[in-house]
Amino acid sequence: MLKLIFRRLLQMLLIMAVVSFILFLVFDSDKFKKQIATAELGGFAVSTLSEEDYQKWLAKKGLDVPFHERYVKWVLDVLRGDFGQSFEKNTSVASLIGERLINTGILAFWVFALMIPLSLTLGVLAGMKEGSFQDRTLSFIAVFTTSIPEIATAIILTVILALGLGWLPTKSAMISGWDWKQLVLPVLTLVVYDFGYVARMTRASMAEVMTSQYIRTAVLKGIPYRRVIMKHALRNALIAPFTIIVLQLNWLLSGVVVVEVFFEYNGFGKLLLEAALFGDVYVIQAATLIAVFVAVLSQIISDVGYTFLNPRIRFS
Amino acid sequence: MSEQVPVLECRNLSVSYFVRAGEIPAVVDFTMKLMPGEAQGIVGESGCGKSTVALAIMNYMGRNGAIVGGQILFEGRDMRTMSDEELRQIRGSKIAMVYQEPMASLNPSMKIGDQLAEVPLFHEGVSEDEAKRRAREMLSNVRLPDPGRIMESYPHQISGGQQQRVVIAMALLSNPKLLLLDEPTTALDVTVEAGIVELIKEISSEFGTSMIYISHNLGLILETCDRITVMYSGEAVEVGDIHTVFNNMRHPYTRGLFNSIPVPGADKNARPLVAIRGQLPLPHERPKGCYFGPRCDYFEAGRCDAGHLPMEEVAPGSNHFVRCVRFAEIDWEALKPKPKEQEPIEPGDVVLRVENLTKHYEVEHTGLLFVSEKRTVKANEKISFRAREAETVAIVGESGCGKSTFAKVLMGLEEASAGRVQLGNLELSKLPVEARDGATISRLQMVFQNPFDTLNPSHTVGAQIARVIKKFGIEKDPERIRERVYELLDTVKLPRDFADRKPRQLSGGQKQRVGIARAFAGDPKMVIADEPVSALDVSVQAAVTGLLMDIQRENRTTLLFISHDLSVVRYLSDRIVVMYLGQIMEKGLTEEIFSPPYHPYTEALLSAVPIADTRVEKRKVVLTGELPSPTDPPKGCPFSTRCPYVIEGLCETTPPPVRSFSDSHTIACHLEEARLTAMEPVIKIDDDPAQAAE
Numbered sequence A: 001m002l003k004l005i006f007r008r009l010l011q012m013l014l015i016m017a018v019v020s021f022i023l024f025l026v027f028d029s030d031k032f033k034k035q036i037a038t039a040e041l042g043g044f045a046v047s048t049l050s051e052e053d054y055q056k057w058l059a060k061k062g063l064d065v066p067f068h069e070r071y072v073k074w075v076l077d078v079l080r081g082d083f084g085q086s087f088e089k090n091t092s093v094a095s096l097i098g099e100r101l102i103n104t105g106i107l108a109f110w111v112f113a114l115m116i117p118l119s120l121t122l123g124v125l126a127g128m129k130e131g132s133f134q135d136r137t138l139s140f141i142a143v144f145t146t147s148i149p150e151i152a153t154a155i156i157l158t159v160i161l162a163l164g165l166g167w168l169p170t171k172s173a174m175i176s177g178w179d180w181k182q183l184v185l186p187v188l189t190l191v192v193y194d195f196g197y198v199a200r201m202t203r204a205s206m207a208e209v210m211t212s213q214y215i216r217t218a219v220l221k222g223i224p225y226r227r228v229i230m231k232h233a234l235r236n237a238l239i240a241p242f243t244i245i246v247l248q249l250n251w252l253l254s255g256v257v258v259v260e261v262f263f264e265y266n267g268f269g270k271l272l273l274e275a276a277l278f279g280d281v282y283v284i285q286a287a288t289l290i291a292v293f294v295a296v297l298s299q300i301i302s303d304v305g306y307t308f309l310n311p312r313i314r315f316s
Numbered sequence B: 001m002s003e004q005v006p007v008l009e010c011r012n013l014s015v016s017y018f019v020r021a022g023e024i025p026a027v028v029d030f031t032m033k034l035m036p037g038e039a040q041g042i043v044g045e046s047g048c049g050k051s052t053v054a055l056a057i058m059n060y061m062g063r064n065g066a067i068v069g070g071q072i073l074f075e076g077r078d079m080r081t082m083s084d085e086e087l088r089q090i091r092g093s094k095i096a097m098v099y100q101e102p103m104a105s106l107n108p109s110m111k112i113g114d115q116l117a118e119v120p121l122f123h124e125g126v127s128e129d130e131a132k133r134r135a136r137e138m139l140s141n142v143r144l145p146d147p148g149r150i151m152e153s154y155p156h157q158i159s160g161g162q163q164q165r166v167v168i169a170m171a172l173l174s175n176p177k178l179l180l181l182d183e184p185t186t187a188l189d190v191t192v193e194a195g196i197v198e199l200i201k202e203i204s205s206e207f208g209t210s211m212i213y214i215s216h217n218l219g220l221i222l223e224t225c226d227r228i229t230v231m232y233s234g235e236a237v238e239v240g241d242i243h244t245v246f247n248n249m250r251h252p253y254t255r256g257l258f259n260s261i262p263v264p265g266a267d268k269n270a271r272p273l274v275a276i277r278g279q280l281p282l283p284h285e286r287p288k289g290c291y292f293g294p295r296c297d298y299f300e301a302g303r304c305d306a307g308h309l310p311m312e313e314v315a316p317g318s319n320h321f322v323r324c325v326r327f328a329e330i331d332w333e334a335l336k337p338k339p340k341e342q343e344p345i346e347p348g349d350v351v352l353r354v355e356n357l358t359k360h361y362e363v364e365h366t367g368l369l370f371v372s373e374k375r376t377v378k379a380n381e382k383i384s385f386r387a388r389e390a391e392t393v394a395i396v397g398e399s400g401c402g403k404s405t406f407a408k409v410l411m412g413l414e415e416a417s418a419g420r421v422q423l424g425n426l427e428l429s430k431l432p433v434e435a436r437d438g439a440t441i442s443r444l445q446m447v448f449q450n451p452f453d454t455l456n457p458s459h460t461v462g463a464q465i466a467r468v469i470k471k472f473g474i475e476k477d478p479e480r481i482r483e484r485v486y487e488l489l490d491t492v493k494l495p496r497d498f499a500d501r502k503p504r505q506l507s508g509g510q511k512q513r514v515g516i517a518r519a520f521a522g523d524p525k526m527v528i529a530d531e532p533v534s535a536l537d538v539s540v541q542a543a544v545t546g547l548l549m550d551i552q553r554e555n556r557t558t559l560l561f562i563s564h565d566l567s568v569v570r571y572l573s574d575r576i577v578v579m580y581l582g583q584i585m586e587k588g589l590t591e592e593i594f595s596p597p598y599h600p601y602t603e604a605l606l607s608a609v610p611i612a613d614t615r616v617e618k619r620k621v622v623l624t625g626e627l628p629s630p631t632d633p634p635k636g637c638p639f640s641t642r643c644p645y646v647i648e649g650l651c652e653t654t655p656p657p658v659r660s661f662s663d664s665h666t667i668a669c670h671l672e673e674a675r676l677t678a679m680e681p682v683i684k685i686d687d688d689p690a691q692a693a694e
């Protein structure tokens, strides 16, 4: 097990090195440097800039140094915990990302807090009696909500809850400080989009367990049906969904750009998009590292958890 | 007896499954009466509805099954009218069940102790501690060593035999009135099976539990039951006391079943098996009247197909019932199998030489957190034997004995670690299948256990046989290839129009015939048959083994027959190699293996095989303990952990010497030759005069 984790971490470092190198390489082209200048100084200013002044600007930004030196320096800095400065926002990348990560973390927490109980309960109820009315109803809803794109869900919810009923604010930029009310719409959107997927996985897993021979044994042992479900079926049925849920972490970190942007929620995904549009190299680099890290971490958690939940593997 | 209330009575029970295509009757008009303390056997081939009967008694029919008629009376009360709660209280406390696959029947993520304790906890409302105490006690009652450890284990941490003992313990915990055993030993090795059967017998005599024992194995039923019900295609066709039915059967199907299983005395040359012709009808293809009609030699149009047949008592008060309109007219003595004697085959030169063949695997074993140790599995250790032309050599052994690995090395699917394998004058041990030319491959062919896996589902049977013919370069001309395909179909006794069928349109036995046709397409010198009939029903087995024998006789092929089934092996092989944990324990001519001197393992194996013949008396040798894991075999004699004769201090540490008793017969054992020679025969046939006169 330890060996596996170790191997995963090594893989992670390798991926990080390769990806960051490629990103650096891409952003090192003259075209991109120009783009950064344009974004910062404005198109007109850049076009009138003399070559000498442009070089000075590059020097000020530290972009005149040859590529490999910059890369080495950046790597060394990162190892020391310094992620550099954002070109766009003129703050340290670390504090910028930290702040956004916390925002996304809060979002993810609430999505999980609602989605997990909801989808597990529904999935188990549906899978308990395969082909029953409750099963077919749930399967239909799950397919339905999952197949609507997030953006459409976001719009529909906004129109109904914010514009129509006026219960909630339409945007979640939180300009005048933290406001829980503004969190509701993004969370809802994500839950509606995601719960169907997890619920269907749970349903499939539960349905399979219910037809297994050990459930037959449990029923024919004459223990109450409730206990058959709670004690025998659930534990085995939840192993597969667990893995899937952990992998949703990854999606919540960088896969929800659309929702964050739509609601102007200052999360990690939105930061990533802004940085990409601006050409904010160091922000992109740091964000990428974090995304890779979370991806590998969720992989490890799901592997370890799977092993732990499954005695067949744990003690073999 | 007649005053007693039966524990269980099924009256005209009918069970159906409902699928998209409509209603499929699985059990029709099933009647049975089980008295207290009695053990009833239900036998039949797959699809005859015997397991459905058990589940119907438990009222557990799944989503699409339902009882559509009749009554099931448990202690006089109709179970069909009981509420769910009443049923729950009976299940697991008054009626308990033991299942075919112990591993799948236990919850993989719950400790065994907890699974057991549930029974007293929910049926008797005892405290948790008391429930655990009873569970532990029951584990020792079913002769499990170290109950404390097993209580704390998960199912996969113990062996299959132990798992089945746990399931039995679970069933007995509430002291049930009725125990349903559905093929309880089918998934187990034969020496482990013998232990379980012994246990079941002890239980029934100790607790007076009534039992219904469901099995396809007539020998097992004979060992365990008082009465027997023979089922065919959803109906009971013959019911009676076990000895009556075994000795004086009155239904043509029962007779056919007995003629197709190898019992001692059957011999491939002097007394070959007689298979039942045709095949089991699918439920929706059952004929009108007697379901056995199309396969019965005594079929009489107008009577047998007139309508549904009732069960009739053979003689008033005999308590022996059959479902056959002609049972009284048939001359049962004349129906005894007619020996179609054949000349024994003279073996030719040595074709296969195996010398000190050794195959080791490295497996990486990873512990929970850190340790990853390398272990060596000694799958084959210094295997040596020879096979002659036209000879049948059987390799026998239980799971983990290395017989399948050996076949793989021969076929070139694995490379030997050491030693030599020579086919003719070609060295095969280090010659992987990719490096073998077509001629070599065609000379050495294999018939697999599961014909289903080896046939390509999307090609016709003819195309698959033709492909093999082309690959071996036997014929080039398409016209000639077709001719050859037809010839091969003739050889395996399949109609020629089968060439245009897809594998899924064939039954198990027919697929195996196609498998055989493919193997013999290139006129092989040698055919390895790896459990070729063990996935088939008994009546079909006889036909397939017969076919294999015939083709072998014709082509003078050497047959290497790999099997765990000593009855089949005794019937058809000339020489036998007995393996245990990768090593040869004993080898010799078939008669030499089946009579003393025995290797202690062979002795136990012989004693373990159930024999469906009331004349046979067996000396009981029941092994304790489980098969050791091949990753961790004992140092000295591999059998030393279970051997009843073990010599302490010697057998565990020193590999046994190989003792020769004749040119062909060797035994690897530390026991003195005199001791081995002095062993009593395990199987005695008590020929009563009537049988002997025959």
Ligand code: SF4
Pocket: B251, B252, B253, B290, B291, B292, B293, B294, B296, B297, B298, B299, B300, B304, B309, B323, B324, B325, B326, B327
């Ligand atoms: S009823 Fe007729 S067909 Fe059926 S078993 Fe008897 S003799 Fe054969």
Ligand code: SF4
Pocket: B599, B600, B601, B637, B638, B639, B640, B641, B643, B644, B645, B646, B647, B651, B656, B668, B669, B670, B671
């Ligand atoms: S060598 Fe010893 S342990 Fe092995 S079979 Fe002979 S007596 Fe038994």
